[in-house]
Amino acid sequence: MANYQAPLRDMRFVLYELNQGADLCKLPGLEDMTPDLFDPVLEEAAKLCEQVLHPLNRSGDEEGCTWENGQVRTPQGFKQAYELFRDGGWTGLACAPEFGGQGMPQMINTLVSEMICATNLSFGMYPGLSHGAYTALYAHASDDLKAAYLPKLVDGTWSGTMCLTEPHCGTDLGLCRTKAVPQADGSYKITGTKIFISAGEHDLTENIIHLVLARLPDAPKGIKGISLFLVPKFLPDAQGNPGPRNGAACGSIEHKMGIKASATCVMNFDEATGWLVGEAGKGMRAMFTMMNEERLAVGVQGLGLAEASYQGAVAYARDRLQGRSLSGVKAPDKAADPIIHHPDVRRMLLTIRATTEGCRALAAWVANRLDVAEHSVEPQEKRDAEDFVAVMTPIVKALMTDLAFEAANHGMQVFGGHGFIREHGMEQLVRDCRIAQIYEGANGIQALDLVGRKMPAHAGRYLRAFFHPVGDFIAAHVEDDELGPFVQPLAKAFVRLQQATGQIARVGLAKPEEAAAAATDYLRLFGLVALAYQWARMAQIALPKADADPFYRAKLGTARFFMERMLPQTGGLFSALMAGGGSLMDFPEEAF
Amino acid sequence: MNIVVCIKQVPDSAQIRVHPVTNTIMRQGVPTIINPYDLFSLEAALALRDKVGGTVTVLTMGPPMAEESLRKALGYGADRAVLLTDRFFAGSDTLATSYALATAIAKLAEEAPIDMVLCGKQTIDGDTAQVGPGIACRLGLNQLTYVTAIDALDAESREVTVQRRSEGGVQLLRTRLPVMVTMLEGSTSIRRGSMPDLLRAARAPITVWNAAAAGIEDVQRCGLRGSPTVVKKVFAPKPRAEKAKLIEVKGRRDGEIAADALAALFAAVPKLEGDLARQTVQA
Numbered sequence: 001m002a003n004y005q006a007p008l009r010d011m012r013f014v015l016y017e018l019n020q021g022a023d024l025c026k027l028p029g030l031e032d033m034t035p036d037l038f039d040p041v042l043e044e045a046a047k048l049c050e051q052v053l054h055p056l057n058r059s060g061d062e063e064g065c066t067w068e069n070g071q072v073r074t075p076q077g078f079k080q081a082y083e084l085f086r087d088g089g090w091t092g093l094a095c096a097p098e099f100g101g102q103g104m105p106q107m108i109n110t111l112v113s114e115m116i117c118a119t120n121l122s123f124g125m126y127p128g129l130s131h132g133a134y135t136a137l138y139a140h141a142s143d144d145l146k147a148a149y150l151p152k153l154v155d156g157t158w159s160g161t162m163c164l165t166e167p168h169c170g171t172d173l174g175l176c177r178t179k180a181v182p183q184a185d186g187s188y189k190i191t192g193t194k195i196f197i198s199a200g201e202h203d204l205t206e207n208i209i210h211l212v213l214a215r216l217p218d219a220p221k222g223i224k225g226i227s228l229f230l231v232p233k234f235l236p237d238a239q240g241n242p243g244p245r246n247g248a249a250c251g252s253i254e255h256k257m258g259i260k261a262s263a264t265c266v267m268n269f270d271e272a273t274g275w276l277v278g279e280a281g282k283g284m285r286a287m288f289t290m291m292n293e294e295r296l297a298v299g300v301q302g303l304g305l306a307e308a309s310y311q312g313a314v315a316y317a318r319d320r321l322q323g324r325s326l327s328g329v330k331a332p333d334k335a336a337d338p339i340i341h342h343p344d345v346r347r348m349l350l351t352i353r354a355t356t357e358g359c360r361a362l363a364a365w366v367a368n369r370l371d372v373a374e375h376s377v378e379p380q381e382k383r384d385a386e387d388f389v390a391v392m393t394p395i396v397k398a399l400m401t402d403l404a405f406e407a408a409n410h411g412m413q414v415f416g417g418h419g420f421i422r423e424h425g426m427e428q429l430v431r432d433c434r435i436a437q438i439y440e441g442a443n444g445i446q447a448l449d450l451v452g453r454k455m456p457a458h459a460g461r462y463l464r465a466f467f468h469p470v471g472d473f474i475a476a477h478v479e480d481d482e483l484g485p486f487v488q489p490l491a492k493a494f495v496r497l498q499q500a501t502g503q504i505a506r507v508g509l510a511k512p513e514e515a516a517a518a519a520t521d522y523l524r525l526f527g528l529v530a531l532a533y534q535w536a537r538m539a540q541i542a543l544p545k546a547d548a549d550p551f552y553r554a555k556l557g558t559a560r561f562f563m564e565r566m567l568p569q570t571g572g573l574f575s576a577l578m579a580g581g582g583s584l585m586d587f588p589e590e591a592f
Numbered sequence: 593m594n595i596v597v598c599i600k601q602v603p604d605s606a607q608i609r610v611h612p613v614t615n616t617i618m619r620q621g622v623p624t625i626i627n628p629y630d631l632f633s634l635e636a637a638l639a640l641r642d643k644v645g646g647t648v649t650v651l652t653m654g655p656p657m658a659e660e661s662l663r664k665a666l667g668y669g670a671d672r673a674v675l676l677t678d679r680f681f682a683g684s685d686t687l688a689t690s691y692a693l694a695t696a697i698a699k700l701a702e703e704a705p706i707d708m709v710l711c712g713k714q715t716i717d718g719d720t721a722q723v724g725p726g727i728a729c730r731l732g733l734n735q736l737t738y739v740t741a742i743d744a745l746d747a748e749s750r751e752v753t754v755q756r757r758s759e760g761g762v763q764l765l766r767t768r769l770p771v772m773v774t775m776l777e778g779s780t781s782i783r784r785g786s787m788p789d790l791l792r793a794a795r796a797p798i799t800v801w802n803a804a805a806a807g808i809e810d811v812q813r814c815g816l817r818g819s820p821t822v823v824k825k826v827f828a829p830k831p832r833a834e835k836a837k838l839i840e841v842k843g844r845r846d847g848e849i850a851a852d853a854l855a856a857l858f859a860a861v862p863k864l865e866g867d868l869a870r871q872t873v874q875a
Contacts (some may be wrong), residue, residue: 044790046786052784
């Protein structure tokens with residue numbers, strides 16, 4: 001299995017130099033959050049991921065989860081690793097101190113999550129789902145429910161799930177059939193079947209808290225009739241400890257392409273006791289509270305896997321001797337030159353690297369704005385941050401997972417046949433990455449969210465939260481002597497993005513199908529411009545320091561590669577989406 | 593059990609480079625770490641405390657920036673940290689250092705008796721292995737050096753049993769508290785810090801003592817003035833005249849590879865086979 005070392009140097013760059021992480025403590029509620037806390041947290045997280053989670057990645061993939069009589073067993077070592085993770089306090093990293101959490105900002109959470117996903121995405125699913133459940137409960141549950149459940153979700157003795165999908169409804173949750181019948185004591189009886197439930201059943205925690213979307217008897221049809229319920233596996237007794245078994249059982253687990261050590265469960269609810277979370281009929285709204293964070297988290301899953309793939313590929317490319325360099329022999333004492341000297345291998349390595357470093361910067365930027373949105377008390381500042389997060393959420397989710405899958409594939413390609421076999425773990429990264437493009441809203445749905453909801457909202461106000469800072473940056477630096485060459489390609493792509501936006505807004509108003517037909521290309525175009533902006537800003541920071549420090553020299557080199565060899569894809573995307581949706585929709589259905 | 597662990601902040605020797613022309617050590621930009629042997633003693637102290645209760649105090653002497661290594665130690669779970677820092681301490685050799693540390697430990701013992709002092713075997717920048725024994729002598733503690741593991745601690749009889757590495761074997765030694773132990777790399781490496789400890793460490797107050805606060809009455813015994821050691825010369829060792837040669841052989845089985853390698857070696861060094869044969873006969 002390829003080695004992994006957390007990219008702490010680049011993380012610090014993104015945290016402090018690119019995003020002013022030292023200023024997070026100026027936000028109300030984050031006063032204690034200063035770099036003297038961040039550095040040791042990042043270092044210890046790196047150790048935990050490298051030493052505990054990483055060694056279990058391949059064995060967990062080989063062994064997978066086992067279902068027997070309704071019980072799920074996680075692969076060997078997962079339980080011990082989870083105990084170390086929980087005892088170290090990592091389950092509460094980004095949870096509120098009032099419930100026992102550490103109250104770390106999203107920016108730190110995002111960096112730590114990347115390390116977890118890079119070393120063992122399957123493992124990360126368990127605490128990840130708990131955190132999703134925590135977020136929904138924290139925002140919407142009654143004080144009683146919070147007091148009973150949050151401390152144990154935060155300290156990791158209990159875990160959580162999100163039960164949305166049913167056999168006949170995934171994307172369109174308005175079709176949800178699971179029933180909730182009110183009882184005299186204020187609780188509800190929940191009945192129905194949920195599928196694809198990550199961490200629905202496992203042996204890591206003493207109780208599992210399901211958050212279930214269900215419909216009240218008198219609820220209207222569609223999305224407005226859906227409410228959210230808390231359904232524990234074991235009903236807590238008077239002391240708050242797990243008591244009698246509830247009517248929630250795991251019927252089977254799925255056999256999947258990747259993340260095999262994460263249990264994906266069919267959950268059967270049979271008159272299970274549950275409690276309403278938030279208001280009746282507002283279940284989807286409660287879900288969407290955590291969507292921004294969760295979608296960013298899925299984007300970061302991709303990023304982690306791409307980074308792991310990069311580290312494996314670089315090590316192999318330095319080591320593997322094949323063929324001679326076309327510019328003359330590089331290793332005369334050896335039978336052949338290391339393949340890192342070959343242009344096409346470099347193309348792949350730099351594509352992965354420009355992807356990981358660009359996406360890390362992008363994720364940290366969005367996480368930073370998420371911190372402002374969550375903590376700021378100045379209405380204008382808060383709204384601007386919320387607008388920005390709203391427009392960037394579908395982009396980070398879809399762009400980062402799509403690019404990460406391509407990156408993981410490149411990493412495997414560098415290994416040739418040795419990437420295709422299991423021994424080196426490179427094919428596992430590809431398989432594990434694939435789901436990130438699908439779950440938490442398939443990437444095509446993210447594109448529809450971008451053009452259908454985010455673009456028209458408040459007459460384009462969300463978009464301006466991105467367009468204004470980028471436009472200002474270009475205007476200020478496009479003529480700079482040194483920085484100019486990094487800003488001009490951004491300026492060109494930015495014009496394409498503006499034109500495409502105008503076109504979709506115009507045509508989409510009259511014919512929504514046209515906007516939908518352009519959505520995926522538009523999201524990729526938007527995302528590449530966002531990455532280009534990050535790369536231009538990184539180049540701006542790196543330029544004055546590049547002579548003295550190889551880290552910044554490499555930064556400039558990667559920025560140049562991105563601008564010259566990746567950003568031009570925006571030209572093709574622009575042409576494709578400007579051609580309109582005719583070729584898709586004119587094609588007769590029977591001809592498929 | 594009240595335990596004091598003496599630690600030192602040292603340059604990470606793995607990252608030190610020697611200037612190719614002047615042969616001097618280039619310390620610039622080299623990150624600092626806690627002396628690796630001290631981490632074995634810190635882990636031993638934390639494990640003992642977790643087992644029998646008590647407190648672990650980390651103590652260091654150094655410039656104000658040594659606070660960083662104390663916070664790291666707190667992040668691993670130490671209870672208290674004390675920094676000895678004073679311009680009088682600058683330039684201390686092992687005699688002056690052990691005097692200052694021993695005095696500070698005696699000062700700490702005024703608050704509550706100290707049962708055990710733990711040090712690393714030696715530091716990776718000085719490599720003397722003298723400070724631990726120096727402290728023990730000054731404080732009249734029993735001393736156990738080159739310890740790889742603390743096997744048992746009997747709270748009733750106040751006896752401690754340790755494994756000590758010696759030439760060609762392991763000694764099992766038992767003695768009474770209070771004791772000074774210097775630790776080698778052993779079977780346990782330092783634990784990972786937990787989030788609560790990491791956060792506490794960043795904010796914990798550090799006790800900072802100058803010479804007077806540490807109870808040092810005679811500053812003439814500290815720093816350069818209290819250090820009789822003189823560095824006469826620093827030089828890089830002469831490189832060996834010959835470079836190692838790599839012998840490459842092709843073979844499929846281990847036996848073939850070994851035979852080919854030997855044949856190639858004897859061909860390269862014609863005298864060797866005869867010498868070896870003579871030695872074998874004599875033996």
